[in-house]
Amino acid sequence: MTDTAIRRPPAASLLAADKVVETKGLSKRYGTIVTAVDNLDLNVYRGEVYGFLGPNGAGKTTTLRMLLGLIRPTLGSAKVMGAEPGTPGSLVKVGAIVETPAFYPYLSGYDNLRLLARYCEVPTSRVDATLAQVELTPRARHKFSTYSLGMKQRLGIAAALLKEPDLLILDEPTNGLDPQGMADVRNLIIELGKGQRTVLISSHLLSEVELMCTRIGVIKKGKIVAEGTIDELRGAATLTVRGTPADLAKTVLIKDAGDENVTALADGTFSLKVDLQRTAEINQHLVQAGVAVTELRADERSLEDIFMELTGTEGGL
Amino acid sequence: MLAAFRGELFKSVRRPAVWILVILLLVLAVGLGYVVTYLIDTFAPASSSQGLPQGTKLSDFKVALYPQNFVKDTFSTWGSLGGVFALIMGVLVQGSEYGWGTIKTLFTLRYGRLTMLFGKLSALAVLVLVMVVALFAADAAASLVIVTIDGKAVAFPAADVILKAIAAGFLIFGFWAVFGLALATVFRQSAMAIGLGLAYALVVELLVFSLLGALGSSTTDQIHQWFPIANTGYLAESFGQITFRGVPRNPTPFADATHAVSVLLLYVVAFTAISAWLTRTRDVTS
Numbered sequence: 001m002t003d004t005a006i007r008r009p010p011a012a013s014l015l016a017a018d019k020v021v022e023t024k025g026l027s028k029r030y031g032t033i034v035t036a037v038d039n040l041d042l043n044v045y046r047g048e049v050y051g052f053l054g055p056n057g058a059g060k061t062t063t064l065r066m067l068l069g070l071i072r073p074t075l076g077s078a079k080v081m082g083a084e085p086g087t088p089g090s091l092v093k094v095g096a097i098v099e100t101p102a103f104y105p106y107l108s109g110y111d112n113l114r115l116l117a118r119y120c121e122v123p124t125s126r127v128d129a130t131l132a133q134v135e136l137t138p139r140a141r142h143k144f145s146t147y148s149l150g151m152k153q154r155l156g157i158a159a160a161l162l163k164e165p166d167l168l169i170l171d172e173p174t175n176g177l178d179p180q181g182m183a184d185v186r187n188l189i190i191e192l193g194k195g196q197r198t199v200l201i202s203s204h205l206l207s208e209v210e211l212m213c214t215r216i217g218v219i220k221k222g223k224i225v226a227e228g229t230i231d232e233l234r235g236a237a238t239l240t241v242r243g244t245p246a247d248l249a250k251t252v253l254i255k256d257a258g259d260e261n262v263t264a265l266a267d268g269t270f271s272l273k274v275d276l277q278r279t280a281e282i283n284q285h286l287v288q289a290g291v292a293v294t295e296l297r298a299d300e301r302s303l304e305d306i307f308m309e310l311t312g313t314e315g316g317l
Numbered sequence: 318m319l320a321a322f323r324g325e326l327f328k329s330v331r332r333p334a335v336w337i338l339v340i341l342l343l344v345l346a347v348g349l350g351y352v353v354t355y356l357i358d359t360f361a362p363a364s365s366s367q368g369l370p371q372g373t374k375l376s377d378f379k380v381a382l383y384p385q386n387f388v389k390d391t392f393s394t395w396g397s398l399g400g401v402f403a404l405i406m407g408v409l410v411q412g413s414e415y416g417w418g419t420i421k422t423l424f425t426l427r428y429g430r431l432t433m434l435f436g437k438l439s440a441l442a443v444l445v446l447v448m449v450v451a452l453f454a455a456d457a458a459a460s461l462v463i464v465t466i467d468g469k470a471v472a473f474p475a476a477d478v479i480l481k482a483i484a485a486g487f488l489i490f491g492f493w494a495v496f497g498l499a500l501a502t503v504f505r506q507s508a509m510a511i512g513l514g515l516a517y518a519l520v521v522e523l524l525v526f527s528l529l530g531a532l533g534s535s536t537t538d539q540i541h542q543w544f545p546i547a548n549t550g551y552l553a554e555s556f557g558q559i560t561f562r563g564v565p566r567n568p569t570p571f572a573d574a575t576h577a578v579s580v581l582l583l584y585v586v587a588f589t590a591i592s593a594w595l596t597r598t599r600d601v602t603s
Contacts, residue, residue: 068425088428096425102418104328111331119324120427150410163427 018046018082020167020198021067025076026224028062036062038222039076044200049193052202055311059222060202061099064171067200068096078111078290081167095165097173100192101156105145108157109136112144113162119224120163130158135184147177157185168192170201174208186212206303216303220311234301240265241270241286242295249291256282269295321428321436325410329440332407342395342402343455351459352396355382360473379463382542385472387481389559391453395545396553397518399452399486402444404514407497410441411592421601434596438498438589445494449486459581482556485574489549492581493518494544497594499588502595505603508571522546526580538571545584552577 017136019038021044028037037059044050054060065079066072069086083089103112113127131137134154139147147155153176160168173189174182182205189212193199203209210230211217216234243249246268253262253270261273274282276298286293329335358379369375381390414420423433452475457473464471473479496517500510522544541547555574558567 065421065601069422070421072600086424086429088432091425093425098421098425100418102420102422104332104419105417106332107328115324115327116422116426118327119320119423121320221599225331291535 020044020046020048020079021050021078021200023067023076023078026063026073026078028059028066028071029073029074030240035222037066037073040219040222042217042224044167047193047196048146048215049189049199049201049213050218051209052200052219053204053209053216053307054202054208054219056204058219058311061171062222063219064096064098064200064202064225067169067291068094068098070098091147093166094169095163095167096159096171097156097160098169098171100149100175100179101152101159101160103144103152103155108143108145109147109151109158110140112155113158115253116159116162122162126162126164130161134158135232146185147257150178150181153177153185154181157188166197168197168199168201170199172203172307172313173201173302174203174205182208196251197263206307210303214224218307218310225310226306229304233306234303237276237298237300239274239276239282240269240295240297240299241272241282241293242269243291243293244288245291249286251291252291253282256285271299274286318428318436319441321433322375322439323436325437325440326443329410329444332409335406337442337453338402338406338409342399342448343451343522346399346452347455348389348393350390350456351382352461355379355463358382360519370372373535379467381459381491383464383467383469383472384457384460385474386559387456388453388474389461389477389556391456392482392486392553392556393559396486396489396549399453400549401515401518403448403490403493404497404518406444406448407441407494408501408507408510408514409497409501410437410444410494411498411503412501412510415501415603418603420603424601430596431593436594438495441493441494441498444478445490446487449483449490453483453486466553472500478556479483485552485556485578488578488581488585489552491546492549492585494583495588495592499592502592518546542572543580544580547573548580550577552581582583
């Protein structure tokens with residue numbers, strides 16, 4: 001974590017809750033040149049849907065793999081469900097998809113899940129339930145090798161749900177899904193995130209994250225550069241006003257919002273830091289004072305704006 | 318580990334490649350080892366006997382195909398070549414996990430990596446045992462058919478000899494299977510593991526020691542006795558040779574069965590340890 005990172009403390013209710021994922025100074029280096037993850041402190045609390053964002057190569061997948069015990073950290077430590085990653089104590093409570101779901105091509109989707117149920121010592125009855133949950137029942141008896149990417153992704157989610165895990169770690173779970181499939185998975189994840197289950201999700205679809213996640217962490221070059229709820233990271237919204245005469249408009253706005261919250265912009269508009277609930281009231285005051293209001297709009301920073309600002313990336317992830 | 322074993326067995330018995338391998342071995346064992354050999358020994362023209370010792374005919378070799386010799390016959394042909402099939406089996410069981418990316422699925426299910434590996438090794442042992450028992454059973458059945466066609470007396474080896482043969486076959490094939498699994502673990506793929514495994518099985522050891530032997534070095538056998546193919550040979554030959562009228566016996570093996578069993582077990586332990594160490598310590602990035 002750098003000194004410049006924006007890090008909002010989680011809500012008191014979360015602090016009181018259990019930490020489901022906790023990393024301290026987690027680092028992964030390949031040789032002396034490549035640092036994939038750098039001194040990462042990450043805390044995910046029970047019941048959260050935590051979005052893990054970052055541009056390609058930022059270290060998201062490496063971090064998730066370390067949390068699953070697939071990759072050993074070079075430095076630092078991690079606890080997942082109170083146990084060392086990759087140990088039975090941790091794995092028994094975790095369901096995961098890491099990148100593209102991998103299954104046995106010569107087995108059907110149903111048999112693949114039966115196989116995983118055997119490994120996990122889960123009753124076979126869970127197989128039908130999870131297949132139904134991801135709406136894959138009609139194709140369940142077909143071989144995995146004949147599945148589309150979207151169907152493979154659904155089967156991956158079904159496999160992750162098989163153990164009824166307390167923590168779901170999902171790496172790009174909507175990859176390869178069509179818009180309807182993405183909406184279905186999004187709704188499924190929102191549903192799964194209700195109650196005590198925790199979801200840690202990495203995604204490059206910011207709109208998805210915005211809709212699903214209760215808290216997000218942004219990673220850049222292996223370091224967390226921001227963490228908090230979307231509203232916290234977005235900061236205060238602003239109201240843009242254009243009116244004539246401009247001097248009169250400025251006087252009314254300063255009276256309404258305070259001098260320190262009104263900024264005159266070069267294009268002749270005014271930017272106000274106010275509660276957007278007061279928009280109608282401010283408009284009314286301007287009109288009553290004889291100002292002709294030609295523009296009045298709320299400016300909220302999108303998650304994409306925040307992301308671009310934090311990671312310095314252009315053109316998406 | 319039982320869950321891991323059951324899981325491995327579940328997917329192995331449903332995998333076509335496993336059965337293709339077993340069936341191919343049996344077809345070759347019966348087809349080449351019995352049917353073709355019987356046809357040649359029975360119907361070859363008299364001129365084919367030229368080059369054989371005085372008074373020996375091709376039909377004299379048919380005795381090798383009768384039940385009393387089926388254990389020795391199986392070892393003489395498949396003691397070394399059959400290992401190749403077991404090697405491929407070992408590679409397939411492990412190498413495909415890397416190829417399909419299912420290794421990451423396995424390692425994030427419930428149990429630790431070593432539990433999953435030992436579950437896999439246990440299932441591989443069952444597959445190898447099935448392979449060996451099927452091979453002896455097929456050869457025994459083929460020998461019974463042939464002796465019946467020839468109208469000779471049926472006399473199988475004693476049950477304890479057959480059981481010892483199955484145990485020896487299991488160790489020989491088991492060694493090759495674990496060697497294949499270790500190669501697949503080292504290279505994290507099937508193609509390279511099969512290529513190098515076959516090169517060793519068919520060329521490397523035999524070529525190196527043939528060349529050293531040609532130099533007439535007295536220490537060649539002393540060194541060779543610690544190499545795996547030599548020991549699969551010693552173990553196979555410990556079941557005796559088939560004797561034919563007028564044909565001199567092969568020299569006695571350099572080492573006995575006890576030595577062979579010990580050395581092969583050491584190799585099995587060593588390859589298992591290498592696989593376990595790599596499985597436990599290496600990052601899974603596929």
